[in-house]
Amino acid sequence: MDIMTPIIATNAASLSPVALFLQADIVVKLVMLGLLAASIWTWAIILSHALKMRRAARDCDVFEREFDRADDPKAFFQIHRDSAFPIARVFQAGMFEWMRSKASRNMDREGTRQRLASGMGSAIAAEIDRLGDRLNVLATIGSVAPFVGLFGTVWGIMRSFTAIASQQNTSLSVVAPGIAEALFATAIGLFAAIPAVIAYNRFGHGLNRMEARLTRFADGFHATLSRELEG
Numbered sequence: 001m002d003i004m005t006p007i008i009a010t011n012a013a014s015l016s017p018v019a020l021f022l023q024a025d026i027v028v029k030l031v032m033l034g035l036l037a038a039s040i041w042t043w044a045i046i047l048s049h050a051l052k053m054r055r056a057a058r059d060c061d062v063f064e065r066e067f068d069r070a071d072d073p074k075a076f077f078q079i080h081r082d083s084a085f086p087i088a089r090v091f092q093a094g095m096f097e098w099m100r101s102k103a104s105r106n107m108d109r110e111g112t113r114q115r116l117a118s119g120m121g122s123a124i125a126a127e128i129d130r131l132g133d134r135l136n137v138l139a140t141i142g143s144v145a146p147f148v149g150l151f152g153t154v155w156g157i158m159r160s161f162t163a164i165a166s167q168q169n170t171s172l173s174v175v176a177p178g179i180a181e182a183l184f185a186t187a188i189g190l191f192a193a194i195p196a197v198i199a200y201n202r203f204g205h206g207l208n209r210m211e212a213r214l215t216r217f218a219d220g221f222h223a224t225l226s227r228e229l230e231g
Helices: 004-014 017-022 026-069 073-079 086-103 109-131 135-167 172-230
Strands: none
Touching: 017 172, 026 086, 026 109, 026 135, 026 172, 073 086, 086 109, 086 172, 109 172, 135 172
């Protein structure tokens, strides 16, 4: 029993993640490094996007409360003329078009309504595109990483069969390192892909909610300006 314990400990140590990486073939090493880099990039995007969406939601909450209390849209516009968060930019697009239309001597009411809707709709699309920047990277990593890990798996298994052929030995000690490297590459691929897919779906839902929120605000503001046109 005492003799077997060091052997088991040695084998466990040789199959640790660090040992598997160090003894891996150069191709499998490159696959592992690429997947680890993709995983780090994924988590960086996840954290930055989560902070960006939280900040945008908080700014929208404050802006809508202030807008509901405001009596004069023009005075409120002067306060938020240079604000850079999404809902403020939608408001700015509507006010810029409103002021240009009001400055015209022969203002077309129906044309003004259409331009207001078009201007704020374009601002909403631009803000959603800006908020969704780099989410396509998550989609790419989520779809590609498992196949990259599978490539490392196939290469590691091929190396195991090559070892069997060269040593004419099918014992576990011969095939275990290559198979372990192969499975480890697959695990890293899944480690990179799973968070990317979950985050992409979650953030996509968050973007849809933000787009709906901006659209509701634009519709309400459009209605307010339309009533002023009728007056």
